[in-house]
Amino acid sequence: MTDQLTSAITGYWDAAATAFDAEPDHGLRNDRTRAAWDRRLRAWAPADPADILDVGCGTGSLSALLAAAGHRVTGVDLAPRMIEQAEAKLAATGLTGRFLVGDAVCPPIGEERFDLLLSRHLIWTLPDPAAALRQWITLLRPSGRLVLIEGRWREADQAGHPYVPGADALPWNGGVTAETLAAAVRPLVTDLRIHPLSDDPDLWGHRVDDERYALIAHA
Structure with missing residues (x-):
């Protein structure tokens, strides 16, 4: 990612941070929406307390659910204001989590490895999603899980105004179909499954009426 594009993307999501949680599936302020995500995450995550890396964590809503379920959560996001809100969100509820400002493709975690890597609605923003997938697999422990919550959006306008200049050149700008993402992930993993999510309005x-799904796989 060029420095110019990185700066533009950081600025975009910093500016979006204040209003980000107004979206029902971002802030999870509605009880039914929060409960719907909690059910899904508990089904996808290990039953026992695990080390989980939430890349592109945004304001930390999914990290908070995972922490409440007893997991040890590390969230990474390029936008400092997103990280500030994530830290405040967990602190306000008495939950424990670690949040780091950094590139979700190459998180600043040193030699740490995780039992589960979670990414929601991030991969469409990446200049080289295939390289990101390869890197993420290396961050998992043996038999670790990859959970990618993605879709092919009807609107690529993610926060009420156009995305950064040059976004039309991103390989998966506007989202990625389950078929395309599965084809990219399958050579890297075992036991790949697709869970359709478009039919659950509570989420x-x-x-x-667009394509939304979760891809679950094991390293």
Whole structure:
């Protein structure tokens, strides 16, 4: 990622941080929406307390659910204001989590490895998603899980205004279909499964008519 593009993306998500949680599936302020995500995450995460890396964690809503379920969560995001909100969110509820400002593709975690790597609605923003997937697999312990919550959006406008200049050149700008993502991930993993999510309006706070899904795989 060029320095110019990195700066533009950081600025975009910093500016979006204040209003980010207004979206039902971002802030999880509605009880039904929060409960719907909690059920899904508990089904996808290990039953026992685990080390989980939430890349592109945003304001930390999913990190908070995982921490509440007893997991040890590390969240990484490029936007400092997103990280500030994530830290405040967990602190306000008495939960424990670690949040780091950094590139979600190459998180600043040193030699640490994780039992689960979670990414939601991030991969469409990456200049080289295939390289990111290869890197993420190396961050998992043997038999670790990869959980990618993605979709092919009807609108690529993610925060109410156009994305950064040059976004039209991103390989998966506007999202990625389950078929395309599975083809990219399958050579890297075992036991790959796709869980359709478009038919559960509680997850999104309303009905959706575009493609949304979770890809679950083991390293």
